[in-house]
Amino acid sequence: MQSNRLKFANIPTEFNGLTINSFEVNCYQEDFNRQIAKKAKQMVANYIHGFDEFAQTGKGLYFYSEKRGSGKTRLAVSLGNVLLNKIRRQVKFITSIDLLKEIKNTYNEESEYTESQILETITNVDVLIIDDIGVEKKSPWVNEILFGIFDNRMKYRKITIFTSNCEIENLEHDERLKSRILKMCIPVKMPEEDVRKNIAKSENEELQMRLMEGKG
Ligand SMILES: Nc1ncnc2c1ncn2[C@@H]1O[C@H](COP(=O)(O)OP(=O)(O)OP(=O)(O)O)[C@@H](O)[C@H]1O
Numbered sequence: 001m002q003s004n005r006l007k008f009a010n011i012p013t014e015f016n017g018l019t020i021n022s023f024e025v026n027c028y029q030e031d032f033n034r035q036i037a038k039k040a041k042q043m044v045a046n047y048i049h050g051f052d053e054f055a056q057t058g059k060g061l062y063f064y065s066e067k068r069g070s071g072k073t074r075l076a077v078s079l080g081n082v083l084l085n086k087i088r089r090q091v092k093f094i095t096s097i098d099l100l101k102e103i104k105n106t107y108n109e110e111s112e113y114t115e116s117q118i119l120e121t122i123t124n125v126d127v128l129i130i131d132d133i134g135v136e137k138k139s140p141w142v143n144e145i146l147f148g149i150f151d152n153r154m155k156y157r158k159i160t161i162f163t164s165n166c167e168i169e170n171l172e173h174d175e176r177l178k179s180r181i182l183k184m185c186i187p188v189k190m191p192e193e194d195v196r197k198n199i200a201k202s203e204n205e206e207l208q209m210r211l212m213e214g215k216g
């Protein structure tokens with residue numbers, strides 16, 4: 001049962017089992033970014049603590065920062081892991097691009113699933129993590145699909161967690177869609193610092209040292 005839920009959640013391997021505790025505050029170089037990270041981490045801890053209440057009002061979280069690699073997906077997925085493993089909710093992770101792609105694929109005659117099967121799953125799951133909302137190409141079709149999903153999730157007070165490079169107000173979606181997202185989520189500002197780059201740099205430096213020392 002738990003393994004089925006885990007499989008269904010589809011959390012990327014990179015983030016499997018990651019916790020809120022291991023979300024580092026000190027990996028940001030700038031002090032003000034460490035403060036923002038600390039606040040974001042605390043907000044997530046408080047959200048988990050008060051989850052029953054938030055769940056009743058259907059409020060999720062919206063992690064945003066313009067900078068890539070700042071830890072948005074990392075923190076959103078860590079929250080998803082807690083909701084899945086400790087609070088025992090059904091969780092589904094998907095990027096907005098993959099979601100639209102999966103729906104589009106159902107228009108193909110050989111598709112295993114129908115459009116309404118995918119929409120039903122995405123609309124009904126207890127906790128939906130939509131990664132990177134805003135990067136998908138905008139079109140009336142995209143608006144219609146996303147509006148249908150979020151309008152229903154809002155009506156049934158289902159929790160949706162988003163990550164984005166864009167504040168909700170600045171998303172290039174139509175106003176009806178944006179006002180649903182605003183209503184469904186509490187915004188969580190993430191640091192404007194690329195931790196991915198910092199981590200890659202120190203990893204590479206270490207590997208470079210090993211190569212130079214010839215220790216393999
Ligand atoms: N605070 C942190 N503590 C530990 N690891 C972190 C932290 N923030 C980010 N990382 C790691 O850095 C990498 C980039 O983080 P992540 O993918 O969450 O960034 P992102 O903000 O979602 O980026 P993008 O905008 O490109 O989607 C990941 O490998 C992640 O595990």
Ligand SMILES: [Mg+2]
Nearest residue numbers: 072073132163
């Ligand atoms: Mg991300």
